[in-house]
Amino acid sequence: MLNLVGQDITPSSVMKHVMDIQKYFQNDHKANNWLTECPEIVKPQLPTETRWKGQLTCINTFIKNRSSYMNIIHKHKDDFEKQIARKIQDISIYRSARDLATQLCPIAVALDKAQSDSHSMADLCHMGLYLQQDSLLETHCNVRKKCCRQAHTIEHLVAYQLHPCHRSRRMMSVNISSLGTTALWLY
Missing domain, CATH: 1.20.920 (Histone Acetyltransferase; Chain A)
Structure with a gap:
């Protein structure tokens, strides 16, 4: 992605x-x-x-x-x-x-991290969501959303929300409404 x-x-x-x-x-x-x-x-x-x-x-x-x-x-x-x-x-x-x-x-840094053996699907989802919010890439919002839609399924977002390292980052709480908001934002 x-x-x-x-x-x-x-x-x-x-x-x-x-x-x-x-x-x-x-x-x-x-x-x-x-x-x-x-x-x-x-x-x-x-x-x-x-x-x-x-x-x-x-x-x-x-x-x-x-x-x-x-x-x-x-x-x-x-x-x-x-x-x-x-x-x-x-x-x-x-x-x-x-x-x-x-x-x-920022994309090059994310690519380096994504190619690492130590990163999980939740980490990759976190990187994708981080790139979605990167102000340097603001002019390419439609491209970013399209690629995230292709790469992130609801299962990936659930794994991201439940992952202990990412609970407090980017997503403030683990609940259905925030997951729904994230899914709506991506889709």
């Missing part, structure tokens, strides 16, 4: 520009050499279809490397591909990538 939330939240328009830049530095021989000369560089990462967190890694490496990319453009402006240079210099792409990374961080 969390993987689907991350994929639905990530706008393809931002990812396309970031990936074009990262691919250029990864695949172009001259650009890759210029990049290795920079002291504070992180190797550009590209996401894969099988692992969602690769998108966040790709965005984070773009954000970290952008100042080095700008220096490379300045030093090698005659040899640098103009379209890629425009994308790197476009502040709106940088801001969108930075905002997207901020929004994806």
Whole structure:
């Protein structure tokens, strides 16, 4: 479920520009050499279809490397591909990538926890409900609700309400009316 939330939240328009830049530095021989000369560089990462967190890694490496990319453009402006240079210099792409990374961080943390062997179904339900209420993801409310509806059944919510660790969190009391309210909120 969390993987689907991350994929639905990530706008393809931002990812396309970031990936074009990262691919250029990864695949172009001259650009890759210029990049290795920079002291504070992180190797550009590209996401894969099988692992969602690769998108966040790709965005984070773009954000970290952008100042080095700008220096490379300045030093090698005659040899640098103009379209890629425009994308790197476009502040709106940088801001969108930075905002997207901020929004994806809570999902990445939840994914790490969900992949742990020590978490129960109640813990996963807690993470889903926590993401539902995260203010960073407020603009994606419909996506979050859709994914929670697909992942959380009434049985999951009952397990969550009855789990000793989660009784006092997010849900104030263990009673039928609060369970009904939660179920209505999700559905």
